[in-house]
Amino acid sequence: MSNHLPEPEELARIHLDMSASGWMDTPAVLREGMYCHGVQGKNIEAVGMPNPRDWRVEDDDWQLPEDWHHIVMEGLKERLHRFRSLQIFMDICVRCGACADKCHFFIGSGDPKNMPVLRAELLRSVYRYDFTRAGRIMGKMVGARKLTKAVIREWWYYFFQCSECRRCSLFCPYGIDTAEITILGRELLNLLGLNIDWIGAAVAKCHHVGNHIGMEPQTFKESILFLCDDIQEITGIKIDPSFNRKGAEILFVTSSGDFYADPGIFTCMGYLMLFHQLGLDYTWSTYAAEGGNFGLFTSHEVAKLLNAKMYAEAERLGVKFILGGECGHMWRVIHQYMGTLNGPAGFLETPVSPITGTRFDHAASTKAVHICEFTSDLVHENKINLDPSRNDHLRVTFHDSCNVARGMGLLEEPRYLINKACNHFYEMPEETIRERTFCCGSGAGLHAGEDMELRMRGGYPRANAVRNVRELHDVNTLACICAIDRAAFPALMDYWVPDVRVTGVHELLGNALIMDGECERTVDLRGEELPTGPAKQSAEDVSLRNAVDIPEGA
Amino acid sequence: MAIVYALILVLGLVLFAWVGIQGLGMTYLFGVVFPYTAMVIFFLGVLARLLKWSRIPNPFSIPTTGGQQRSLHWIKPAGMDNPFTRGQSLLRLLSEVFLFRSLFRNLSLRLADQKPQLTFSSAKWLWLFAIFFHYALFVTLFRHLRFFTNPVPWPVNMAETLDGWLEVGIPQILVSGLILLLAVTLLLARRLLIPKLRYISLLNDYFPLFLLIGIAGTGALMRYVLGIDANSAKQLAMGLISFKPVVPEGTGPLFFVHLFLVCILLAYFPFSKLMHAGGIFFSPTRTMPNNSRAVYHQNPWNYPVNFHTYRSYENEFHDKMVEAGIPLDETAPPLNGKD
Ligand code: HEM
Ligand code: SF4
Numbered sequence: 001m002s003n004h005l006p007e008p009e010e011l012a013r014i015h016l017d018m019s020a021s022g023w024m025d026t027p028a029v030l031r032e033g034m035y036c037h038g039v040q041g042k043n044i045e046a047v048g049m050p051n052p053r054d055w056r057v058e059d060d061d062w063q064l065p066e067d068w069h070h071i072v073m074e075g076l077k078e079r080l081h082r083f084r085s086l087q088i089f090m091d092i093c094v095r096c097g098a099c100a101d102k103c104h105f106f107i108g109s110g111d112p113k114n115m116p117v118l119r120a121e122l123l124r125s126v127y128r129y130d131f132t133r134a135g136r137i138m139g140k141m142v143g144a145r146k147l148t149k150a151v152i153r154e155w156w157y158y159f160f161q162c163s164e165c166r167r168c169s170l171f172c173p174y175g176i177d178t179a180e181i182t183i184l185g186r187e188l189l190n191l192l193g194l195n196i197d198w199i200g201a202a203v204a205k206c207h208h209v210g211n212h213i214g215m216e217p218q219t220f221k222e223s224i225l226f227l228c229d230d231i232q233e234i235t236g237i238k239i240d241p242s243f244n245r246k247g248a249e250i251l252f253v254t255s256s257g258d259f260y261a262d263p264g265i266f267t268c269m270g271y272l273m274l275f276h277q278l279g280l281d282y283t284w285s286t287y288a289a290e291g292g293n294f295g296l297f298t299s300h301e302v303a304k305l306l307n308a309k310m311y312a313e314a315e316r317l318g319v320k321f322i323l324g325g326e327c328g329h330m331w332r333v334i335h336q337y338m339g340t341l342n343g344p345a346g347f348l349e350t351p352v353s354p355i356t357g358t359r360f361d362h363a364a365s366t367k368a369v370h371i372c373e374f375t376s377d378l379v380h381e382n383k384i385n386l387d388p389s390r391n392d393h394l395r396v397t398f399h400d401s402c403n404v405a406r407g408m409g410l411l412e413e414p415r416y417l418i419n420k421a422c423n424h425f426y427e428m429p430e431e432t433i434r435e436r437t438f439c440c441g442s443g444a445g446l447h448a449g450e451d452m453e454l455r456m457r458g459g460y461p462r463a464n465a466v467r468n469v470r471e472l473h474d475v476n477t478l479a480c481i482c483a484i485d486r487a488a489f490p491a492l493m494d495y496w497v498p499d500v501r502v503t504g505v506h507e508l509l510g511n512a513l514i515m516d517g518e519c520e521r522t523v524d525l526r527g528e529e530l531p532t533g534p535a536k537q538s539a540e541d542v543s544l545r546n547a548v549d550i551p552e553g554a
Numbered sequence: 555m556a557i558v559y560a561l562i563l564v565l566g567l568v569l570f571a572w573v574g575i576q577g578l579g580m581t582y583l584f585g586v587v588f589p590y591t592a593m594v595i596f597f598l599g600v601l602a603r604l605l606k607w608s609r610i611p612n613p614f615s616i617p618t619t620g621g622q623q624r625s626l627h628w629i630k631p632a633g634m635d636n637p638f639t640r641g642q643s644l645l646r647l648l649s650e651v652f653l654f655r656s657l658f659r660n661l662s663l664r665l666a667d668q669k670p671q672l673t674f675s676s677a678k679w680l681w682l683f684a685i686f687f688h689y690a691l692f693v694t695l696f697r698h699l700r701f702f703t704n705p706v707p708w709p710v711n712m713a714e715t716l717d718g719w720l721e722v723g724i725p726q727i728l729v730s731g732l733i734l735l736l737a738v739t740l741l742l743a744r745r746l747l748i749p750k751l752r753y754i755s756l757l758n759d760y761f762p763l764f765l766l767i768g769i770a771g772t773g774a775l776m777r778y779v780l781g782i783d784a785n786s787a788k789q790l791a792m793g794l795i796s797f798k799p800v801v802p803e804g805t806g807p808l809f810f811v812h813l814f815l816v817c818i819l820l821a822y823f824p825f826s827k828l829m830h831a832g833g834i835f836f837s838p839t840r841t842m843p844n845n846s847r848a849v850y851h852q853n854p855w856n857y858p859v860n861f862h863t864y865r866s867y868e869n870e871f872h873d874k875m876v877e878a879g880i881p882l883d884e885t886a887p888p889l890n891g892k893d
């Protein structure tokens with residue numbers, strides 16, 4: 001953690017009043033703890049991006065290329081011709097302010113330039129100056145200004161204080177999506193070699209080795225097998241998953257967070273157990289191991305570059321469709337971008353669940369199914385048995401990840417699963433869930449260590465809502481379906497709401513899943529004692545109960 | 555400062571028209587030349603802008619989803635907030651255009667004084683002002699059709715009758731005009747009183763508000779205070795619309811000020827944020843259906859990228875993969891391996 005991280009009480013003293021001078025006259029001060037390290041030269045080079053060099057944010061000279069101004073202007077012009085979103089969003093904002101206090105970074109920091117409307121104005125002001133006559137003539141009065149190196153610094157600071165969560169877009173009467181502006185703004189910065197290293201390093205590794213953390217094929221296999229050992233210890237069942245296997249029916253892809261770090265690995269164990277219990281004909285891939293896509297946080301081109309492997313691998317292995325794990329931005333990419341970027345995937349088939357026969361027509365083109373859709377269908381068709389009492393020590397609430405909430409609409413499936421796998425589920429206040437969900441504060445590649453203050457500030461509204469259900473219902477578990485959430489929330493909870501654990505939905509499911517031939521479970525997937533006592537029933541009772549259970553919505 | 559400049563600008567325009575008419579008697583300029591010029595700028599400008607927007611592609615399908623997606627048959631999708639079909643997204647768009655649906659979601663945030671705590675509550679004021687303003691504007695404009703038509707079509711007459719439902723005053727009070735004035739004033743007050751809004755507001759934001767106050771204000775003055783010869787106004791309007799412009803006597807300077815401000819609004823419209831009226835129909839997050847996994851969406855400028863192929867991956871990690879017992883691609887030639 002950053003040494004400068006203030007105490008929660010101090011951090012929570014937020015002032016939402018505006019500075020006396022206008023925003024254009026208030027230079028951006030890059031405050032330590034609120035930004036990430038600049039990208040290293042080798043990581044820029046690894047994907048063939050411009051201006052590779054080592055630079056430090058603290059330096060006065062960011063070593064921009066000679067013709068940086070021209071590069072940005074041409075880049076902006078090109079994007080205005082390529083993205084209707086950008087042109088429209090530059091033109092039609094009325095500054096009604098509806099988006100202003102919807103951003104968790106503004107709420108948590110009080111910095112006016114974190115109001116989505118102002119974040120967008122940072123770019124819009126330059127657009128006005130260079131692309132509109134009134135802006136050129138009237139200047140500051142109509143919100144126009146020249147692009148200077150100071151503006152570049154300001155862009156960098158604030159475009160990397162946006163987690164591309166789209167909450168602002170939901171509330172804007174015209175749907176102006178500041179996330180889109182940030183995405184394109186970051187593209188412009190990347191033309192100058194101004195990424196952050198937390199993203200740049202992940203991109204470089206993913207491109208070259210196949211996942212964000214640079215796990216080589218043998219290590220990847222080892223870590224999955226390691227999880228299988230743990231499963232065997234807990235359930236007595238030996239699982240033997242396959243890797244890079246041609247002819248498998250399904251290619252399973254999830255984010256690296258799920259196979260490498262606590263608590264993601266427990267979710268991964270859940271997947272492994274479920275697939276084993278089903279006897280699913282699936283394979284992992286060491287080459288297209290990464291579901292997450294930090295390219296989205298870099299540029300559309302890099303997003304395409306990294307995403308291309310998923311289809312290439314599916315085609316090489318000859319699978320029928322792709323099943324994707326619990327991850328937020330991975331699913332924004334798969335759902336809204338993948339088909340367009342690297343499709344159409346004519347070599348795959350419309351996904352059909354081999355267990356239930358359900359055809360996932362809503363994925364007929366992209367041929368990728370979300371694990372929560374897949375599992376909800378299984379539960380609904382009574383193909384698996386669950387003993388929710390094994391999760392009785394958990395009082396659970398659920399965080400909707402921004403990307404799947406506002407860039408897809410996967411809201412009911414995870415709730416359905418949690419309700420089937422747990423007996424104690426409580427929703428956070430309604431203004432903070434579903435499509436109105438608050439970001440974890442670390443999305444879009446911001447979950448580094450050096451920007452901890454930014455993360456704690458940005459995550460404050462979410463943490464505040466968790467504390468609400470902790471106080472009301474004694475909630476001790478925060479469930480989510482996103483690998484970045486699972487990486488980011490433990491620190492956020494420690495800071496704001498101690499003693500709340502973070503879990504994936506398929507970890508809860510793995511706990512509750514009754515497997516054929518398993519020994520009596522005494523510990524959960526984390527090796528913690530299971531609750532005992534009168535509430536605990538034998539597996540037989542439960543399967544009987546599940547069998548007569550009338551599914552919701554039937 | 556921006557607000558002062560905007561006010562001065564609008565007052566200057568009023569003065570300009572006043573002097574032009576009262577002092578210099580340039581009624582033809584203000585009654586014919588300016589209106590035609592403004593209308594040409596308006597129509598061509600708006601058309602150019604719409605054409606420009608429509609030529610730019612939507613490379614990706616990026617609707618903002620505001621509810622449950624369509625997935626499994628037993629889960630109820632939120633048709634309008636998360637549209638799957640074109641029809642549903644049209645419905646969504648119309649709900650934005652006519653009901654300002656997204657604005658209706660607005661929440662206000664409260665920070666507790668003593669302890670670190672945030673609470674949210676529904677905040678519909680902006681929505682209410684906005685609805686009042688736009689509908690009043692619409693009704694007022696619609697009523698103005700009586701100046702441009704002969705005989706006046708019945709819906710216009712009916713609008714006027716309905717608009718006079720208060721049935722008080724001579725001349726009868728028309729509610730829409732007053733609501734318009736009130737709502738614009740409230741929107742302006744909002745900008746002035748809420749620090750966040752004052753902070754983000756530009757000349758471009760104050761100017762149209764003052765202009766609208768000017769237009770609605772001069773309109774109300776004419777109707778309720780000073781009175782004008784409505785027949786001369788109609789003569790002028792009919793002349794303009796039939797391309798046989800005449801400048802009748804007896805409309806008075808106030809009328810020309812009113813007309814001039816409208817001309818400014820028309821000419822300003824295509825180059826300003828007022829184009830939100832057209833832009834909303836092009837906003838990808840609100841117009842596109844959320845069916846990108848079911849229906850292929852093409853990017854017209856898509857281009858190939860040199861991604862790291864499996865073959866070069868296998869070449870690099872060949873030995874390690876062999877050792878770990880990970881199957882290799884049969885078609886790949888064994889390279890520097892030990893096998
Ligand atoms: C398709 C038609 C239109 C739609 C859907 C629409 C919608 C909106 C919305 C949602 C707002 C934000 C809320 C507010 O600040 O009031 C707004 C603001 C505004 N609209 Fe419209 N509008 C339309 C047409 C027009 C037209 C024709 C004008 C003509 C003058 C206009 C003038 C304004 C002004 C001046 C504002 C800013 C108010 C402020 O500064 O607070 N709108 N519009
Ligand atoms: S809500 Fe939309 S129109 Fe209003 S200020 Fe924000 S971006 Fe602009």
Ligand code: SF4
Binds near residue numbers: 104116119
């Ligand atoms: S996308 Fe999210 S983080 Fe970015 S400006 Fe909007 S609300 Fe803030």
